[in-house]
Amino acid sequence: MQQSRKNEVSVLRYGHRPGRDDRMTTHVGLTARALGADQVIFPDNATQSVETVTDIVTRFGGPFDVKRTDALNRVIREWSGTVVHLTMYGERVQDVTERIRDTCLHKESLLIIIGGEKVPSDVYEWADWNVAVTNQPHSEVAGLAVFLDRLFRGQELDEEWTDAEHVVIPQASGKRVVDTELTETESDEVNTESQSEKRFWLLS
Numbered sequence: 400m401q402q403s404r405k406n407e408v409s410v411l412r413y414g415h416r417p418g419r420d421d422r423m424t425t426h427v428g429l430t431a432r433a434l435g436a437d438q439v440i441f442p443d444n445a446t447q448s449v450e451t452v453t454d455i456v457t458r459f460g461g462p463f464d465v466k467r468t469d470a471l472n473r474v475i476r477e478w479s480g481t482v483v484h485l486t487m488y489g490e491r492v493q494d495v496t497e498r499i500r501d502t503c504l505h506k507e508s509l510l511i512i513i514g515g516e517k518v519p520s521d522v523y524e525w526a527d528w529n530v531a532v533t534n535q536p537h538s539e540v541a542g543l544a545v546f547l548d549r550l551f552r553g554q555e556l557d558e559e560w561t562d563a564e565h566v567v568i569p570q571a572s573g574k575r576v577v578d579t580e581l582t583e584t585e586s587d588e589v590n591t592e593s594q595s596e597k598r599f600w601l602l603s
């Protein structure tokens with residue numbers, strides 16, 4: 400499998416139980432995209448999540464790649480770059496992220512692995528870094544979000560998106576979404592008609 404276009408930060412979802420994990424796996428992809436990763440790699444059976452995240456990229460912009468693999472272990476073993484595995488048993492994120500950033504980011508491609516069900520012990524061995532966001536059990540989505548934000552020092556929050564069909568305009572209250580194919584006046588009309596909620600938030 401080819402590595403990502405920008406060849407920088409990829410997220411690998413290790414394991415997926417269709418039905419039970421659909422929502423969580425999708426949120427892994429959405430969080431990876433929103434918080435600065437270049438691509439997500441899903442297990443082959445995560446078809447629903449591939450569709451949803453791809454749809455969000457089409458509507459809200461990229462660049463962001465969504466890939467699937469039937470060979471999770473091979474992706475890790477053959478990764479040409481640094482492999483970070485997020486796990487509650489790892490080293491503390493506050494102790495190691497600076498070293499990971501300084502030695503790897505922008506120098507080699509980074510693969511971030513997050514689990515679902517039990518991750519085999521081999522993955523702990525293959526990883527260059529096992530990193531914990533607290534040594535307490537919680538969620539892969541939360542762990543990924545905190546790690547990415549620390550890796551990028553918060554700069555991912557200012558990222559700009561290209562080829563978006565819809566752009567959300569920040570508001571103190573209410574919702575405003577500009578449809579890039581409509582004029583601003585037409586978009587305002589759409590928003591006034593309160594259709595934006597129905598049209599743009601199809602994730603639940």
Ligand code: SAM
Nearest residue numbers: 485486487513514531532533535537538539542
């Ligand atoms: N015992 C698992 C572990 O190794 O972290 C918890 C399983 S949890 C349901 C699923 C995934 O969430 C884990 O594979 C890991 O990637 C992530 N995760 C959970 N707690 C974490 C933590 N404190 N730090 C980093 N990642 C965590």
